[in-house]
Amino acid sequence: MNSPAKFGDPVVTCPPGLSGWELSRESRVSEADVVISCHNVWKVFGKGAEKLRLTSATTAEELRSTGYIAAVRDVSLSVRRGEMLVVMGLSGSGKSTLVRCLARLVDVTSGAVMVEGRDIGAMTEAELIQLRRAKMGMVFQSFGLLPHRTAIENVAFPLEMRGQDRATRLARARAMMELVGLKGREDYFPRELSGGQQQRVGIARSLAVEPDIWFLDEPFSALDPLIRREMQDEFLRLKSMVAKTIVFITHDFDEALRLADRIAIMKDGAVEQCDTPERIVMAPASEYVAKFTSAIDRGRVIRAGALAELPAGRMLEGPPVLAHQTLRELAHQLVCDPRNLIPVVTGEGRPVGGLDKSRAVELLFGGEA
CATH class of the missing domain: 3.10.580.10 (CBS-domain)
Incomplete structure (x- = not known):
């Protein structure tokens, strides 16, 4: 058994810009740790887009001049097991479309998306449905609650779609409502809940299926600042309690810094930089990324x-x-x-x-x- 490292041990040379702490973390990452990966992914809208020859040299301007819109451009990244990757950018940067590609809510035009080593683009409809039911949870800006069902019935709904019996699904839903701080409000209808409480119901519903992978697309953007901060605190609490691989979309850099293990910053469909919050602040990869960090308190x-x-x-x-x-x-x-x-x-x-x-x-x- 190896003895623990001591401060007097010989120096280890790090790659440029990588601290000893980051080196030790990177060295523990293996292929088995990667849950989601995408390779040269493009999503282009326009008639006949699937016939285009897309390469890393293809520009958004070239596509636009021929009547196509590139929502996602040549994106390659990975998400590790238990990691929270925050994808951020301004409106129209492609972040929401990228998440829809990762969950195959839309099909990619070119490239591949892998989930636990399987190409989801090659899955049959039945296999994709099973993947989403068994492993994925999703929360979007629109809470999407069923107005004629109570909060607990909304949380239990995906379990009902799975065919679980009523007693089992309600017991699970009740536990999830307690987890997000809504114990005692199980029988309220959505109209009787505040915006923040409705969002918590949406989060509880996505957690009810016990997903390994959690996609959240600007889940707090419709909330006022005080409730938003409260929900961020709640989310950090949940993250510490339930180990999930999370892709979280936001346009708020402060929110990204607060929540992320790594941040991917997008512009015009492309990822400008994907790195830890510290590295993005200390070593922005482009002028565009530097603008995001210019007013940030580095301390x-x-x-x-x-x-x-x-x-x-x-x-x-x-x-x-x-x-x-x-x-x-x-x-x-x-x-x-x-x-x-x-x-x-x-x-x-x-x-x-x-x-x-x-x-x-x-x-x-x-x-x-």
């Missing part, structure tokens, strides 16, 4: 682990900080700690490197990433 986004450097054969002494702590959370310690290199550990206590105090303080107070 509340960048975590100690993202800045951790693997020490070159030296011991780091004194109390460590946690890799998941943000610079804003560490502000007092950064100002008061006399050490130039502060040890960083995971929540389990595994050392991952040292935090350069001067660099962290500069970023905290608005320096360049």
Whole structure:
């Protein structure tokens, strides 16, 4: 059995721009961890689009000039087991169409979408229905509740479609309503619930089928700011309780930063950058991505682990900080700690490197990433 790493161990060289903490996370990712992947996916609207020869060199302007609209352009990305990927962009950027491609609510024009290693484009209708029933949950902007059914009947509805008996499906629905904080409102009709409560019913309904994969398309966009924040808190609580692979769509960068393990930023149907929130803030891949991050308080986004450097054969002494702590959370310690290199550990206590105090303080107070 390998002994745990120590701060005095020999240095490990990281790829450019990748911290020791990120390197350790990347090294644990295997093909088995990938639940959803798409390869060179295009969705083009227009008569005869399926006959087009689409390559990475094909531009949106070329297609537009011939009467076609490219909603998704040459997208390749993957979503890992238990990960929340937030896809964001302005209206018309293609994010909702991409999610519909991932769930095969629309067929792709070119490319392939794989779910647990299976090409969903090659599935029969029966296989696709079974996949959605067994593994997928979906929540969209429109709550889509049935007005003539009570909240608990709405939550139980997909289980009814599965053919479950009434007692079993209502018991499951009641448990899901309690999970989203609606215990006691089971017999309310949608019109008797607030917007936030209706959204919770929608979330409970999608959870009732126990999906491994959860698609959420701007589920909070119709809510007022206070309810939206409350629902984000509720969602983070649910995420910590139920391990799901999640694709979450939003146009709100603050929401993305709050929720995401990784963020994919889209523009004109293409993914400009797909990376961790820290990397997107510290190293935007394009001018367009940089505009999203220009007004962001880096101190509340960048975590100690993202800045951790693997020490070159030296011991780091004194109390460590946690890799998941943000610079804003560490502000007092950064100002008061006399050490130039502060040890960083995971929540389990595994050392991952040292935090350069001067660099962290500069970023905290608005320096360049």
